[in-house]
Amino acid sequence: MAHHLQNLYEALSKVDGYIYPNEIELNWSILIVLYPYITGLVAGAFILASLERIFKLHILKPTYGLALLTALAFLIVAPLPLVSHLGKPLRAYEIMITPHLSSAMAIFGFVYLWYLMVVLLLEIWFDYRRDMVIWANESSGLKRLLYKVFSLWTTDISPKSAALDKKIGYIITVIGVPSAFLLHGYVGFIFGSIKANPWWSTVLMPVIFLFSAMVSGIALVMLIYIVLMRIRKQAVDMGCLDTIAKYLFYILIIDFALEGLDQIHRIYEAEESFEALHLLVMGKLFFTLFIMQGLFGIVVPLITLGTLQFYRPGERVRKTIYLIISILILVGIFFMRWNVVIGGQLFSKSFYGYTSFKIGLIGSEGFLMAGVWIVVPFLILSFLLWLLPPWKKKEEELPVHAS
Amino acid sequence: MKKNRSALSRRDFFRAGAIIAGGVAVSSSVATVNGLLFASEPSGGKGKWYGIGIDINKCIGCGKCAHACKLENQVPDDPFYFRSWVEQYTIKTDGTILVESPNGGIDGFSQSVPEEEIFKSFFVPKMCNHCYKSPCTQVCPVGATFDTPEGIVLIDENYCIGCRYCVQACPYGCRYVHPEKKTVDKCTLCIHRLKKGLQPACFEICPTEARIFGDLNDPESSLNSFLKNHTCMVIKPHLNTGSKLFYNALSSEVR
Numbered sequence: 067m068a069h070h071l072q073n074l075y076e077a078l079s080k081v082d083g084y085i086y087p088n089e090i091e092l093n094w095s096i097l098i099v100l101y102p103y104i105t106g107l108v109a110g111a112f113i114l115a116s117l118e119r120i121f122k123l124h125i126l127k128p129t130y131g132l133a134l135l136t137a138l139a140f141l142i143v144a145p146l147p148l149v150s151h152l153g154k155p156l157r158a159y160e161i162m163i164t165p166h167l168s169s170a171m172a173i174f175g176f177v178y179l180w181y182l183m184v185v186l187l188l189e190i191w192f193d194y195r196r197d198m199v200i201w202a203n204e205s206s207g208l209k210r211l212l213y214k215v216f217s218l219w220t221t222d223i224s225p226k227s228a229a230l231d232k233k234i235g236y237i238i239t240v241i242g243v244p245s246a247f248l249l250h251g252y253v254g255f256i257f258g259s260i261k262a263n264p265w266w267s268t269v270l271m272p273v274i275f276l277f278s279a280m281v282s283g284i285a286l287v288m289l290i291y292i293v294l295m296r297i298r299k300q301a302v303d304m305g306c307l308d309t310i311a312k313y314l315f316y317i318l319i320i321d322f323a324l325e326g327l328d329q330i331h332r333i334y335e336a337e338e339s340f341e342a343l344h345l346l347v348m349g350k351l352f353f354t355l356f357i358m359q360g361l362f363g364i365v366v367p368l369i370t371l372g373t374l375q376f377y378r379p380g381e382r383v384r385k386t387i388y389l390i391i392s393i394l395i396l397v398g399i400f401f402m403r404w405n406v407v408i409g410g411q412l413f414s415k416s417f418y419g420y421t422s423f424k425i426g427l428i429g430s431e432g433f434l435m436a437g438v439w440i441v442v443p444f445l446i447l448s449f450l451l452w453l454l455p456p457w458k459k460k461e462e463e464l465p466v467h468a469s
Numbered sequence: 470m471k472k473n474r475s476a477l478s479r480r481d482f483f484r485a486g487a488i489i490a491g492g493v494a495v496s497s498s499v500a501t502v503n504g505l506l507f508a509s510e511p512s513g514g515k516g517k518w519y520g521i522g523i524d525i526n527k528c529i530g531c532g533k534c535a536h537a538c539k540l541e542n543q544v545p546d547d548p549f550y551f552r553s554w555v556e557q558y559t560i561k562t563d564g565t566i567l568v569e570s571p572n573g574g575i576d577g578f579s580q581s582v583p584e585e586e587i588f589k590s591f592f593v594p595k596m597c598n599h600c601y602k603s604p605c606t607q608v609c610p611v612g613a614t615f616d617t618p619e620g621i622v623l624i625d626e627n628y629c630i631g632c633r634y635c636v637q638a639c640p641y642g643c644r645y646v647h648p649e650k651k652t653v654d655k656c657t658l659c660i661h662r663l664k665k666g667l668q669p670a671c672f673e674i675c676p677t678e679a680r681i682f683g684d685l686n687d688p689e690s691s692l693n694s695f696l697k698n699h700t701c702m703v704i705k706p707h708l709n710t711g712s713k714l715f716y717n718a719l720s721s722e723v724r
Contacts, residue, residue, distance in 0.1 A: 070648065074549050084556075084568035086595075086642025090549045093633040093646070153631015153651035157611075160630055166612035171634050174610075261708055262604060262640035338707075338724075415640055416724045418568050 073424065083419025092411045092423050095431040097147035100439050102253045102275065103403045104144045109250035109276070110283015111137040112186070112242060117313065119239045128303045129310065131456025132294070133287045134193065138186050139447035145178060147439045150430060170256045181249050185242040190454070192235040195220060196228045197459050212453060250279040257406060264339035265346075265410040270328045277321040282399035284314050289392035290447070292385060298457075304381050307388055308374075314395075315371035322364050325402075342417035350420060351409045354401045363398010367391045517619045518686040519658060520713040522695040523594055525720075527679035530555055530592035532574035534671035534680065538596075539575070541659060541670035548572045550645050552656040553596040553671045558722060560588045566722050593716070593723050594680065596671065597622060597643040597656035598703065602711035605635035605644060605655075614653070620685075620713060621660055626652045640708050685713070 077090050115133035118126040149158045165172035195217055202213035251272035257263075258271025288310050295302045332340065347355055370391055374384065413420050426432040477485075538544060538553035548571075555574030559567040559582050567582060580590065603622050606614050613628040614635055629652035636644045636653060647654040659669035667673065672682040683692025695701075701715035704723060716723075 071547055074547065078548065084570070087549060087551045087554050087570060087573050088636075088642045088645040091645070093636045151632075153633070153646055153653075154629065157628075157630040160611040160628065164611055166609050169608045169610040169612075169634070171608065171610035171632065256634075260604075260608070260638050262638055411637075415642055416568065418566065418724065 069429075073426075077422055077424070080422040081419060082422075083414070084416060085414035085419040085421050086416055089414050090421055092408070092421065094407055094411060095151070095423075096425055096433070096436045097151040097431055097439070099400070099403045099407045100147045100436060101144065102250075102257075102407070103282070103400055104140050104147070104439070104443070105253050106250055106275065106279030106399065106403070107283045107286050108137045108141045108144060108181075109246040109279040110281065110285075111140070111287050112246045112283070113280050114284045114287050114310070114313075116239045116243050116246070119236060120243060123309065125305050125309045128306045129287055129291050131193070131454070131459065132291055132451075133283075134186070134190050135450040135454060135456070136287055136290055136447055137283070138190060139450055140443040141178075141182055141186060142446055143439060143443045145174075146442075147436075148174075150435075170252075170259050173252070174256075177249055177252050181245050185238060185245045189235055189238045189242060191216075192231045192238065194454050194459075195231055196223050197454075199223050200460060201458075209453070216453075247276060251276045257410070262415055263410050264337065265343060265413070266406065268328055268331075270324060270331075274321070274324045274328060277317060277324055278399050278402055280317045281314065281321050281395055284310060284317065285392040285395035285399075288314070288388055289396065292389050292392070294451075300457075302385060304384065307385065311371055311374060311388055311391075314391075315368070315375060318364065318368050318371065318395075322368060325364075339413075339417050342413050346409065346413050346420065350412050350422070351405055355405045355409070358401035359398050359405055362394050363401060367395050367398070516686065517684045519599065519620050519663075520683065520685040520692050520715065521596070521599065522681035522683070522692050522699075522701065522715050522717070524679045524681070524695070524699070525591055525593060525716055525718040527677045528555070528592040528594055529677055529679075530557060530574060530578045531676065532577055533674045533676065534594055534596075535573040536575045537670040537674040538656075541662075542657070544654070545648055547648075550648070550654070552643070552654070553594070556593045556595060556723075557590065558593060558720065559590040560720075560722060561586050562588045564588075589720075591718075591720065593719075594671075595641065595643070596714065597658070598641055598710065598712035598714040599656075599658060600710040600712045602709065604638040604640065604708075604710055608634045608638040610634060617660075619663075621658045622655070623657055623660065624653055624655060626650055626654070629653050640705050640710065 074090055081090065111133045114126070115130050115137065117123050118130040149155050152158055161172060162175040165175070167173075198213045198217035199221055200223060202210050202217060205213065254272035254275030257266040257275075258268055260266045288307065291307070291310075292302060332343065370387060374387065378384065379387075408423055411421070412423060428434055532555050535551065535554045538551075539546070542552060544550055544552055551573045553573075554570055555578075556568055556570045557574070557578045557580075559569075559580070561567065561582060563586070569578070569581075571578070574592075578592070580587075582590075599620060599622050601616065601620055603616065606616055606622060609615075609629075610632060611628060611630055613626075613630070614622065614624045616622055626647075631646060631651050631653065633646060633653065636646065644653050644655045646652070659667075659671075662669060668682055672680045681692050681695045683690035683695075685692060687693065695717070696715060699717035701717050702719040703712035703715060704719070706712075
C-alpha cells in the first residue's frame with residue numbers, strides 16, 4: 067500500500083507536461099500485456115495445427131499434435147494474469163454470471179470457454195482417444211489411471227471408431243478456425259473499441275491482433291519443435307520447418323502491411339491526437355516500437371525468411387536461422403503488445419502530457435510474476451507431452467483416410 | 470439442370486421487384502421523420518434529469534470545489550485521486566499552452582508565467598460529465614457502473630470487480646481505483662446530499678456561483694436559464710458521449 071503510493075509520488079515527479087490528476091497511475095500493467103500475448107500464441111498455434119488438418123498440408127504433420135498441445139497449455143494460463151490483475155479477483159465469476167452485454171470484455175469468459183471446451187479439448191480428445199485407450203492397456207499405475215479417466219473409460223479401438231474420431235475431429239477443426247479468429251480478433255476489439263484512446267481506437271486493431279497472433283503462435287510452435295527435437299535427440303523434419311517458415315513469411319507480410327497501413331493512416335489523417343502520439347512514438351516508445359517490435363520483430367525476420375525463399379543454405383544453418391528468427395518474432399510480438407497496452411496509457415487523454423511507467427521486480431505486477439506466467443504454460447506443456455506424446459501415436463494402423 | 474435455373478416468371482419477377490422497391494420507399498420516408506438529434510437526451514421528459522453548468526468566466530480558481538469534494542466524499546488525500554479538480558490554462562503570447570493543476574487546485578494556484586508573456590489565462594473546473602451515452606457504463610463487464618433514472622452515473626462498489634476497463638474508457642479522466650477499496654471510484658454528484666434536498670458539495674461551496682446545478686427536464690431550472698442565456702459547449706463533443714456538463718466560455722484549447 068505505502069509502496070504503491072510511493073511509486074505514484076515518484077511517477078508524479080516524472081510527469082511531462084500536463085496529465086489529468088487521475089492518470090498518474092497506469093491502470094493496465096505487465097499482466098495485461100501478457101494477456102493478449104498469451105491468447106495470441108494460442109490462436110496462432112491452433113491455426114498452424116489446422117493448416118495441416120483442414121488445408122491438408124500433411125508436410126506439417128510433425129507439428130500438428132505439438133501445436134494443439136501448445137495451444138492448450140497456453141490457453142489454460144491465458145485468463146490467469148487477467149484474473150490476478152483484478153482489484154477484486156474473487157468477484158471474477160460475476161463476468162460469467164451477470165455479463166453486461168454492451169461490454170466488449172463481458173463475453174471474454176464465453177469466448178474463452180467456447181474455445182477451451184468446444185474446440186481445443188474436444189479436438190485433442192478425439193485426436194487422442196484411441197491412443198489413450200491403447201496406452202492405458204500398455205501402462206500401469208497413475209499413468210494408466212490418467213489415461214482411463216481422460217479417455218472417459220472408452221475402450222473401442224476398432225478402425226470404425228477411429229474413423230469416426232477422425233471425422234468428428236475434422237468437423238471441430240472446421241469450427242475451430244473461425245473460433246480462433248474470433249478469440250483473438252475479439253481481444254483486439256477490447257482495445258480497438260475504446261474511443262477515448264486514439265492509440266487504441268482503430269478498426270484495424272482486431273485484424274492486426276489476429277495476424278500478429280498467427281505470427282507469434284507459429285513462431286512459438288517452430289521454436290518448441292526445434293528445441294524439443296534437440297532434447298529428444300531426434301532429427302528435425304526440415305520439409306516441415308521450411309513449410310512453417312514459408313507460411314510464417316506470408317503472414318508476416320500481411321501483419322507488416324496492416325501495421326504499416328495503420329501508422330500511415332494515422333500520420334496522413336493527423337487528427338487531434340497526432341502531435342501527442344507523434345511525440346510518444348519518437349520518445350518513450352522509440353526503443354520498444356522501432357527497435358524491438360519493428361526492426362527485430364518484423365524487418366529482420368521478414369528479410370531473413372524472404373531470402374530463404376529463394377536462397378537455401380544447408381540444413382544446419384537453416385535450422386539455426388529458424389531458431390533465432392522464431393525467438394526474435396516472439397520477442398517482437400511481446401513488445402507489440404507492450405506498445406499497445408503500455409503505450410496507450412503513457413500519454414494523457416488531454417494530449418498535453420505524459421506519465422511514466424516503471425515495472426518493479428517483485429509484487430503481483432512485477433517482472434518475476436510476469437516471468438512465472440510465461441514459464442507456467444511450458445510446465446503444463448511438458449506434462450501434456452509426457453502424457454500425450456504426439457510422436458508415440460499409432461497412426462499406421464489406421465485405415466488410409468480417403469482424400 | 471441449367472435450363473430451370475430460375476422458376477420465377479418474368480411477371481413474378483416484376484411483381485416482387487415492385488413490392489421490394491415500394492417497401493424501401495415507404496420505410497425510408499418513415500425514417501426521415503425521426504431525424505431530430507438531441508444535444509442531451511432527456512429521460513422522456515418525466516422526473517428529474519440532472520445536468521451541470523460551469524461558467525468559466527466566473528471561476529477564480531480558489532479550488533474550494535475540489536477540496537469540498539475530498540472532504541464530503543472521503544476521497545483519498547493523495548494528489549492522484551480526484552472526483553473534482555481545477556485546471557489552470559495559460560495561453561502564452563508565443564502560442565504555447567501551459568496547463569497546471571497542482572494537487573487538483575486544492576491549495577490554490579500561482580502563475581508561473583510572467584505577465585507580459587500571457588496572452589490569456591483562465592480556470593477550468595473538471596468533474597464527471599455524467600454522460601447519458603457514457604462510454605464507462607458501456608464497457609463495464611459486469612454492469613457495476615450504471616445510470617440512474619435521474620441521469621447520474623454511479624458505481625456499485627460491492628459489485629465492481631476492479632478490472633479498470635471503465636477507467637480506460639472515460640475520455641475525461643474522471644475515474645480512479647480507490648487505493649483501499651480496490652474498486653473504481655468516481656463522482657456521485659453527491660447523491661446522498663441530493664436525496665436530502667441539498668446541492669452537491671462542490672456547487673454549494675462555490676463562492677462565485679460559477680457552478681450551476683439543475684434539472685434539465687425543468688424549463689424553469691437555473692441550469693436551463695443558464696443554458697439559454699450563454700453559449701455553452703461540452704468537452705470533446707466529437708466523442709458523442711452525451712456529456713451533461715456544459716461550459717460557458719469554453720476555449721478551444723481545453724481538452
